Amino acid sequence: MLGHEGDEYYMEQALRLARQAYRMGEIPVGAVIVHGGKIIGRGHNRCEQLNDPTAHAEMEAITAATHQLSSKYLNECTLYVTLEPCVMCAGALFWSQIGRVVAGASDPKRGFTLHGSLLHPKTAWSMGLLHEECGSLMTSFFQSLRHG
Amino acid sequence: MLGHEGDEYYMEQALRLARQAYRMGEIPVGAVIVHGGKIIGRGHNRCEQLNDPTAHAEMEAITAATHQLSSKYLNECTLYVTLEPCVMCAGALFWSQIGRVVAGASDPKRGFTLHGSLLHPKTAWSMGLLHEECGSLMTSFFQSLRHG
DSSP: OOOOTTHHHHHHHHHHHHHHHHHTTSOOOEEEEEETTEEEEEEEOOHHHHTOTTOOHHHHHHHHHHHHHTSSOOTTEEEEEEEOOOHHHHHHHHHHTOSEEEEEEOOTTTOGGGGSOOSOTTOEEEEOTTHHHHHHHHHHHHHHHHTO | OOOOTTHHHHHHHHHHHHHHHHHTTSOOOEEEEEETTEEEEEEEOOHHHHTOTTOOHHHHHHHHHHHHHTSSOOTTEEEEEEEOOOHHHHHHHHHHTOSEEEEEEOOTTTOGGGGSOOSOTTOEEEEOTTHHHHHHHHHHHHHHHHHO
């Protein structure tokens, strides 16, 4: 089930989670993992709430999805995430051997693509879906911090 | 408190955790994080137990240490880990801005150094401490799997 139907729908769900993070004062990144048309993992950034630099949206979604499937591997799943994953999250996605990753906005400072190809060779990868919505949430968040 | 006194002692503590992992059927990697001479975070691999590809020794130790300090940052801490960190763990260490990382055995297949410099520029890095003990634990584990 790696079809591209409904990509926008799932990214909208990731955006909802990103907006939740925003309201909590967290960097607004959200992620969902889909298997057989069903969302089996959700996450948003919680680094501030948990005082934990590893509490990224993707990590939370991966842990939830692997628990749900009782498997370390997500090869039949797609991750939708509002921001290009960082090196840590790309490394986690590598271990999960996830089938497909769809990102929204690029992250020119901390995105994993700065370091070449860190995902699993079997993982399909694309970026740019709803990137304006995804990116403007980030811009607005950092503007509000500066003008706090 | 980034002194090098007692490095072997702390690596021995990481090795104890690696041996615990071994006995649980987990890849035998252990890690401790030290702050002011005190161990404030411990971890060993739990990927099998938790069905979670993100449950690496370093991740567990980072989460424990940041909770202990109530801070996302570990800039005054040293991580001792029996195996060279992977890309995911190096990315997590980057976010924590940890002061120093001391690794035991190298990981020529999955070690982060294959991808260049992924740690924070302020992080001191060394590898090779007790590498024979650390490495032989790994060799023995994978041999027992093959002949199991």
